Amino acid sequence: MHEQHFQDMDRSPGSVGDVLRLIRVSDTTSRSSIARSTGLAPSTASARVDALTALGLVRESGAEGSRGGRRARRLELVADAGFVAAADLGAHHVRIVLTDLAGRIVADTDALEHGTATVPVAAGPRASVAALWDRFVELARDSGLDTARFRGAAISVPAPVSYPGGSIATPSFEPSWHGAVLPELFAEHTDAPVLVENDANLIALAERPGPDRTGTLVAVKLGTRIGSGVLLDGRLHRGVSGAAGEISHTPVDGEAAIGCTCGVPDCLESVASGGAIVARLRAAGRQVSGTSDVLALAAQGDAVVLDELRRAGEHIGRVLSGIVNFCNPSEVVLAGAMSASSVLVATIRGELYRSCLPMVADALDVRASASPRDAGIRGATVLAIDEVLAPARIDELARAAAERSA
Numbered sequence: 425m426h427e428q429h430f431q432d433m434d435r436s437p438g439s440v441g442d443v444l445r446l447i448r449v450s451d452t453t454s455r456s457s458i459a460r461s462t463g464l465a466p467s468t469a470s471a472r473v474d475a476l477t478a479l480g481l482v483r484e485s486g487a488e489g490s491r492g493g494r495r496a497r498r499l500e501l502v503a504d505a506g507f508v509a510a511a512d513l514g515a516h517h518v519r520i521v522l523t524d525l526a527g528r529i530v531a532d533t534d535a536l537e538h539g540t541a542t543v544p545v546a547a548g549p550r551a552s553v554a555a556l557w558d559r560f561v562e563l564a565r566d567s568g569l570d571t572a573r574f575r576g577a578a579i580s581v582p583a584p585v586s587y588p589g590g591s592i593a594t595p596s597f598e599p600s601w602h603g604a605v606l607p608e609l610f611a612e613h614t615d616a617p618v619l620v621e622n623d624a625n626l627i628a629l630a631e632r633p634g635p636d637r638t639g640t641l642v643a644v645k646l647g648t649r650i651g652s653g654v655l656l657d658g659r660l661h662r663g664v665s666g667a668a669g670e671i672s673h674t675p676v677d678g679e680a681a682i683g684c685t686c687g688v689p690d691c692l693e694s695v696a697s698g699g700a701i702v703a704r705l706r707a708a709g710r711q712v713s714g715t716s717d718v719l720a721l722a723a724q725g726d727a728v729v730l731d732e733l734r735r736a737g738e739h740i741g742r743v744l745s746g747i748v749n750f751c752n753p754s755e756v757v758l759a760g761a762m763s764a765s766s767v768l769v770a771t772i773r774g775e776l777y778r779s780c781l782p783m784v785a786d787a788l789d790v791r792a793s794a795s796p797r798d799a800g801i802r803g804a805t806v807l808a809i810d811e812v813l814a815p816a817r818i819d820e821l822a823r824a825a826a827e828r829s830a
């Protein structure tokens with residue numbers, strides 16, 4: 425197995441990597457609070473902190489707050505100890521963001537003046553990965569980052585990704601990418617981990633709820649197509665092969681307006697996606713070139729378009745209600761271009777509250793993502809940082825450092 429997700433390995437409580445996790449999730453961590461919350465002896469807790477300091481990942485600063493006598497020094501992640509790259513890959517556009525280890529953006533191709541980065545998607549995955557890697561390096565240099573501090577990356581793709589192998593399955597953005605294993609191609613350029621993940625799964629990660637980010641949530645990407653990701657207790661639910669959450673190929677009681685490679689007749693995507701609405705309006709003689717035209721007409725109050733959006737919302741809500749009843753999330757978050765339609769969002773919400781079990785609906789919040797354009801890239805950043813700072817990976821680094829100094 426090539427791709428090893430360290431973040432999915434069970435962590436050992438109180439290990440060096442686990443102590444780093446505690447420091448990352450709380451901004452009031454000290455040596456004594458680590459001893460208290462892990463149950464480690466104070467001397468052991470201190471040794472863990474020393475190991476992290478030696479790795480350059482943690483520093484002590486300021487004071488935790490007075491507790492009477494001595495003031496405890498506050499521990500914090502050294503955010504600029506490294507950087508990660510995140511890329512959001514589409515058929516026509518790629519967005520690349522570099523962040524420090526705290527997730528603060530250092531470079532963003534969408535914010536550059538001539539920012540639209542391109543990748544030769546049609547030339548195949550190997551050429552595209554080489555172009556992505558060149559762009560990572562170029563952006564890092566332009567931002568004054570030391571490329572030796574590159575720690576890892578995550579790539580968002582609009583297609584199912586097999587797990588744990590990382591191969592892309594039946595991508596609609598470029599069929600020739602079927603079976604491509606991007607992490608292996610990146611290994612020709614770097615030893616650092618590069619993960620690839622489905623875009624809707626990354627939206628789920630970006631939106632993960634709860635102060636300690638361990639909530640349960642369903643994320644739905646409503647674009648030309650429909651995708652969804654499920655987060656259970658803070659972890660992506662990928663299923664045995666990575667296809668979990670592919671709700672869009674559930675058959676619905678409607679008529680397909682576009683073809684779909686899934687082979688399921690009248691699947692949700694072929695009936696109710698943005699692409700299906702565009703196709704249906706065109707067949708009725710309307711001049712619409714894409715989902716942005718649909719949104720513009722809806723904003724003008726076009727009755728036919730609003731009707732289409734309501735019908736699509738009912739189909740989507742009904743399919744989602746089964747998933748929501750099953751996993752009892754605190755939130756359903758809608759992202760993607762079509763989530764800008766308040767009629768679509770309101771219809772999905774109404775359908776969910778109508779169809780779900782009252783006990784499930786009472787605990788449920790249905791909302792559009794606050795930044796639907798950024799959700800995918802934010803999720804890729806979260807995935808990359810969680811991977812490079814995964815407790816199991818940090819434990820490995822600490823072990824190697826201890827062996828070197830022995």
Ligand SMILES: [Zn+2]
Nearest residue numbers: 673684686691
């Ligand atoms: Zn389908």
